[in-house]
Amino acid sequence: MLRNIFFWKKQEDLPVNGLNQIEKGNSLSRDAWNRLKKNHMAMAGLVMVIVYTILSITAPILPIYSYKKIISDHQDLPPSLTKTAGELWYEKELKAMQRVAEKEGRELNEEDKARLDEIRHRIATETMEYRGKTVKVHERRYLLGTDYHGRDMLARIIYGGQVSIAIGFIGTFTSFIIGILLGSLAGYVGGKTDYMIMRFVDVMYGLPYMLLVIIFMAIFGRNILNLFLALSVVSWLTVARVVRGQIITLKNSEFVEAARSMGAGTWRVILRHLIPNTLGIIIVFATLRIPTFIMMESFLSYLGLGVSAPYASWGSLVKEGVDGMTIYPWRLFFPAAAMTLFLFAMNFLGDGLRDAFDPQSKNKL
Known part of the structure; x- marks a missing residue:
């Protein structure tokens, strides 16, 4: 009996429309998802990213040939x-x-x-x-041809995507962890802490970014772990600035004052209240940074500072394809096409998320 009374009491408290029907609340994430679904290019980009990710993760069990098996008689066979x-x-x-x-x-x-x-x-x-x-x-049948060592191009593109996508996601994640923590600390605490962190950011901005990455790779050697570190260690600067600006606008809000009045410490306010309220802009910015990491890795591979053999990335495959593109065009076309499609998909998804999380965007859906 008491349960029924409580249920009807809750029903009475819910907002109703003109037809006396209960209206369900809409969270920011649900509203953003509804807006995102209306953007066909963004949804196509999301599907493409999911397909690429699944192919990369399931590469070891896919019915493809080994990406490192060399058959000298099969050198440069066309698709x-x-x-x-x-x-x-x-x-x-x-x-x-x-x-x-x-x-x-x-x-x-x-x-x-x-x-x-x-x-x-x-x-x-x-x-x-x-x-x-x-x-x-x-x-054997080579759907995308072979490279100059007789290795299957399809397998090398799929495994190369595994490396490139991992660099994009892990590099972005690492740089965002550093940038979010330092940016939120600078924005919330302010004063000398803010001054010291942001002056360090300014100094790092004054140094040539790619030169630092190249020096790091030249000193510590060419391997995937060093490549992750080199790209992420100096990529958090813009993230820190963006997060700092968002935290400054939120730190005097009522919910922050309420948390302080209940005795919440600095890091609790930052981690439990401020950062969750900046997730929208962080997610959007992250999707736009992933293509940047992939392009930077491709540039390093073109300079010969990317991943080492037998591993490959889209960038290293493009570099290898450039050498013989007039005689063996498939060695350049297929890796470049795979990378270009993924970059377009990430950019479409990033633009769609930006519009979805910003109801005041001029690109209304």
Whole structure:
């Protein structure tokens, strides 16, 4: 009986509309999601990011070839949906022999024909161990072709995305942790603490960013961990400034005064009250920073300071593809296309989140 009375009491306290129907409240996150769903480009970007992430995470169990297996006979084979690696290899060798014979003004000689017979025999008989099974080497199909070592480009692009996306997400996460903590501390405490932190930020801003990263990589060596550290250690500066500005606007709000009056300390107010109220701008800024990290890693890879072999990233694959792009265009086109699509998706998603979390945005949905 008491439970029923309490239930009807709660029902009476809820707001109702003109038709005497109960209106449900709408949180900021739910309202932002509803606004985001109306942005078709942002939703397409979200789907693309999810697909890329799933492919990267599940790469070890996908039905693809090893990204580091070198088959010298399969060097620089073009993409094909129908022809096997053996057929493409045979055609490549035949065309090369025909070009040489044409230059010398002759037909294929006995030595050339013997070489072709040997290739046909190897195509029909050569085997290898792959995932515990004996398979014919030259019956492979390379949907996106091979690189200059005979490695499958599809596998290298998927595993390269694993590295590039990890650098984007982990680098952004690390830099945001540093920037949020220091920026919120500077904005909330103020005074000398604010002065010291922001003067340090100003000094770091005055130094050439990429030069610091290059020096860090040159000193501590080329590996993925150092690459994460190099990109994140000097990438928190803008985050600290953005968070500091948001904290300054919120620190005199009523909910902060209420928390102080109840005895909450500095870090409790920052972590439990101020930072959660800045999550909107933080999420938006994070989605726009992830492409920046991927582009910076690509630039370092182009300079030869990226990830080391046998690992690859989209940036290192693009660098390798540039060297032979006129003769083997697929080595450049497919990694560049994969990276470009992901960067576009992240930018569309970031723009959509910015509009979704800002109801006053002029780009109204």
